[in-house]
Amino acid sequence: DAKTTQPTSMDCAEGRAANLPCNHSTISGNEYVYWYRQIHSQGPQYIIHGLKNNETNEMASLIITEDRKSSTLILPHATLRDTAVYYCIVRFVSGNTPLVFGKGTRLSVIA
Amino acid sequence: SAVISQKPSRDICQRGTSLTIQCQVDSQVTMMFWYRQQPGQSLTLIATANQGSEATYESGFVIDKFPISRPNLTFSTLTVSNMSPEDSSIYLCSGLRGKSEAFFGQGTRLTVV
Numbered sequence: 284d285a286k287t288t289q290p291t292s293m294d295c296a297e298g299r300a301a302n303l304p305c306n307h308s309t310i311s312g313n314e315y316v317y318w319y320r321q322i323h324s325q326g327p328q329y330i331i332h333g334l335k336n337n338e339t340n341e342m343a344s345l346i347i348t349e350d351r352k353s354s355t356l357i358l359p360h361a362t363l364r365d366t367a368v369y370y371c372i373v374r375f376v377s378g379n380t381p382l383v384f385g386k387g388t389r390l391s392v393i394a
Numbered sequence: 395s396a397v398i399s400q401k402p403s404r405d406i407c408q409r410g411t412s413l414t415i416q417c418q419v420d421s422q423v424t425m426m427f428w429y430r431q432q433p434g435q436s437l438t439l440i441a442t443a444n445q446g447s448e449a450t451y452e453s454g455f456v457i458d459k460f461p462i463s464r465p466n467l468t469f470s471t472l473t474v475s476n477m478s479p480e481d482s483s484i485y486l487c488s489g490l491r492g493k494s495e496a497f498f499g500q501g502t503r504l505t506v507v
Contacts, residue, residue, distance in 0.1 A: 326498030
């Protein structure tokens with residue numbers, strides 16, 4: 284079973300920051316937080332991951348609370364092409380375990 | 395990350411028949427997985443494809459219905475056997491190399507009529 288809770292859907296105006304929350308209150312010390320997204324009719328796409336420090340890459344920023352029980356994915360300037368289902372996933376650092384998907388958040392970017 | 399090619403991209407099949415889906419990775423991967431995504435739903439893990447041995451199936455999925463092969467480190471197949479309309483879904487393969495992020499094929503959209 285997925286160990287994360289996300290809102291079912293969110294809207295964001297084009298050009299504004301999209302902030303997608305995720306609760307993972309039962310996360311253990313050796314589990315990373317991963318974010319993937321699935322654009323319609325495509326396979327899931329990796330966005331970013333982190334353990335306890337905030338992370339940033341060319342796609343997004345990941346903010347993890349100090350107690351690691353929740354996190355927020357930030358798309359700094361959302362575009363229409365960012366419309367997708369976003370999945371927050373926790374996974375052991377060993378690296379050989381599959382991703383277990385929850386229901387995700389359907390983000391709609393509106394012009 | 396590596397690239398996964400999945401074939402066919404879509405198919406329409408008669409009930410009672412079987413379909414084999416192929417997944418080819420452009421470089422060696424440690425692990426390969428198969429998922430099912432029913433209409434409007436999230437991804438559900440079917441099994442882990444083990445190289446040179448029997449796949450490891452998740453609860454609710456059995457080898458007779460979803461036989462899987464993985465003859466080497468870059469290739470795997472999933473067969474959907476004796477299909478019924480309830481098997482209409484998108485089937486996706488995924489690869490994993492060490493501690494890097496997992497990557498996915500584009501999926502096979504299966505419709506059973």
